[in-house]
Amino acid sequence: MAVLVLGHMNPDTDSIISAIAVADALNKRGIEAKAVAQGEVTPESAFVLEKFGLTAPEVVTSVAGQKVWLVDTSDKAQLPADIDEAEICGVIDHHKLGDITTSNPLEMWVWPVGCSCTAIKGFYDHYGLEIPAGIAGGMLCAILSDTVMFKSVTCTDADKVAVEALAKLSNVSDTTALGMEMFKVKSAVDGATMEELVFRDYKDFDMNGNKVGIGQLEVVDLSLLDAVKSGLKEEIAKVKADGRHSVFLLLTDIMKEGSEMLICSDDASVVEKAFGVAGDESVWLDGVMSRKKQVVPNFEKAFK
Amino acid sequence: MAVLVLGHMNPDTDSIISAIAVADALNKRGIEAKAVAQGEVTPESAFVLEKFGLTAPEVVTSVAGQKVWLVDTSDKAQLPADIDEAEICGVIDHHKLGDITTSNPLEMWVWPVGCSCTAIKGFYDHYGLEIPAGIAGGMLCAILSDTVMFKSVTCTDADKVAVEALAKLSNVSDTTALGMEMFKVKSAVDGATMEELVFRDYKDFDMNGNKVGIGQLEVVDLSLLDAVKSGLKEEIAKVKADGRHSVFLLLTDIMKEGSEMLICSDDASVVEKAFGVAGDESVWLDGVMSRKKQVVPNFEKAFK
Structure with a gap:
């Protein structure tokens, strides 16, 4: 049974791409894993997925009886209602520590940086795993999104270093132009309820x-x-x-x-x-x- | 004000050495830090400290108003009663995730390995910091103690790899002999209430x-x-x-x-x-x- 890799409710680009990336890294470590999400992707995420040839994670609302890795959250309020019936095996996050607890030892990579994908870059590197170009492009966009193109107070040097490395891996020559294109998609309100x-x-x-x-x-x-x-x-x-x-x-x-x-x-x-x-x-x-x-x-x- | 680095109540060798090692690593990262402990050291820990020229951490019972890094626990029941009045800035651990929560983003290195010192070896390596010979010797002993000289089901390959590297850094040529010497100290019950x-x-x-x-x-x-x-x-x-x-x-x-x-x-x-x-x-x-x-x-x- 594949481990489910899952971000928070109302998934943003970091949550979606983090799930995809961590599932990829776990599979490369020999742990069968599958990216899922608690909802449909935003227009911004849809733009990023299409740009880099990635597929939106399957939507799940229940995780009872499953093994899960959490990305981009450790708060029960942001997780499926039956999260206590799942086994949490790992967490990669960049937020405050929430109220999840576990019965077994687990793996946690929580860094006070601008984006979970920056910690995930460290996770790939620690295990010596290769980041595919498409996933690297998605991670790059997630960091640009979460740090508002490095303008947010949450942005750290580690985020900038990760973006530089991910740009090379994904063959993106102009990260600013990519960021502006993404934020214009995010700004669009036409047609939305x-x-x-x-x-x-x-x-x-x-x-x-x-x-x-x-x-x-x-x-x-x-x-x-x-x-x-x-x-x-x-x-x-x-x-x-x-x-x-x-x-x-x-x-x-x-x-x-x-x-x-x-x-x-x-x-x-x-x-x-x-x-x-x-x-x-x-x-x-x-x-x-x-x-x-x-x-x-x-x-x-x-x-x- | 120095950040306090603190392990669990009734500190074992991993808790004591982890506090000393993480304080050293944080100071090297430019974060003023001090190892403390919630009690006097055990005979086993006293043996390890003396063997490698380390000093027992100061005993504290209150952390209100302080910034703290936790080592070897994330459970409130194992922390000072006023832990909710401290700011938890980091956690390095190898246990199940306990019930601490934070208001701010923090740094967490939690690995499902045999000893917190194995995760701390990764922490030093990630930041490119040198481990002093004495602290390396202490960390080596903590891993041998927590994994019962690799016999415990909690022992992982990562623990063995860390012991090998730490033995070199601390000039310990026979880790088995060191482990047996330490466990003989631990076995002594004479004179104890x-x-x-x-x-x-x-x-x-x-x-x-x-x-x-x-x-x-x-x-x-x-x-x-x-x-x-x-x-x-x-x-x-x-x-x-x-x-x-x-x-x-x-x-x-x-x-x-x-x-x-x-x-x-x-x-x-x-x-x-x-x-x-x-x-x-x-x-x-x-x-x-x-x-x-x-x-x-x-x-x-x-x-x-």
Whole structure:
């Protein structure tokens, strides 16, 4: 029975490509493995998969009785409901440590870097395994996406070194041009429903007993979202009504390097506690581009 | 403020040497770090420290407000009571994943190998850092101790490869002789109180809401324990009376490659559920030498 390699809910490009890459590396180590995902891929990921000739992972919603490797998360809230009935054999991640536990020793590669694929580059290297050109191209795009083309505060030297090596392996001569092409795909909102936009990159967190949802849309220019902003506000109100204390949606302008955060909360004072800026429906957070490193830790303190 | 590098309660040689080694590696990476421990060292560890000119880490009982790296554990039950008030920046371990969580991204090196020092060898190598001869000797002994000189089921090829490299770095020509010398020190029970013997290598676990203590004494010949066995039974009864469902003490014969397990439990049927062998006060478990890989997982299933 193949080990399932699985990322978080609402998979982003890092989650999708990490699953594909780790499954490849495990197979090369003699461990039969298969990339899966908890949902359909985003337009950005579809662009990356097509560009490098990769196949979208099969969608799974249950992992009971399976052996699994987790990529890009260690939080139960971001995993299938029956994750406790699976055996977690490995984790490769770059986030805070979540609430999964195991009964058996496991393998974990968790680095405080901008992207799980940077740790996966180290994983391939440690075992002396070759990264196929297509997977290297996908990993390169995942790092450019997660680090917002090196602009995010989460970006580290290790990410830049990995991109340089992966560009060679995938024969990409101009990583900036590739990144801009990818972010233009990511910025497109035409044809998407409000629900699709809110959940394109969305995660639920347990903050001191409160269920808090945080989504993020990254665009090359915030004005691209003018036409949909009121619809997004209505949509996050619906999501909040489904048993959540708060839902926040970050509209991140990767060129201006900041985020407008749409707010729907039982107690909007947590926003001022977290960021020192008050607002009922929305606030501008200058320099804030990273949910993981800038938004989640501040909210976790504010909810304490 | 130096980062504290800290292993589990009742520190064994792996916990002590791992703290010393990781502090050394972090300092070489430019992160000011200091090895500490949650208790005095065992006679085995004292032998290793003296043999290789190393100093026992300072004992700490509180880590509130500190930055910490954890070695050889990720379980809150094995950490200071105020661990939630510390910032966990890194973990190097070879056990199952415990219940610590973090608010920030961190660095984790967790490998399913016989000893944390094997993962630490990989950590030094990844960053291109030199391992001083004394620390290499300590790491070598930690691996020989944790893998019971390669006889434990937890021992992997990676442990053997690490021992070979560490022997060269520490100028140890006969690792078997060194291991036997160390295990003879570990086998000595003369002069130790019953309490010292029970807690020499002891850990508490939360098993489905039940507090379960499991200790282990490894000797080169079980007959060395004949004189103290009744005293040990009385001692684990005292430990159990302090709010525990069960206390088990493994008396491991490293030459016969099995363990006599002393039992004190509210419900000794968990032993039969776990191992298929019934006994009220003690059972012989042939081939069982590893608490981590053979005893804990079986009890966790039995308590479910």
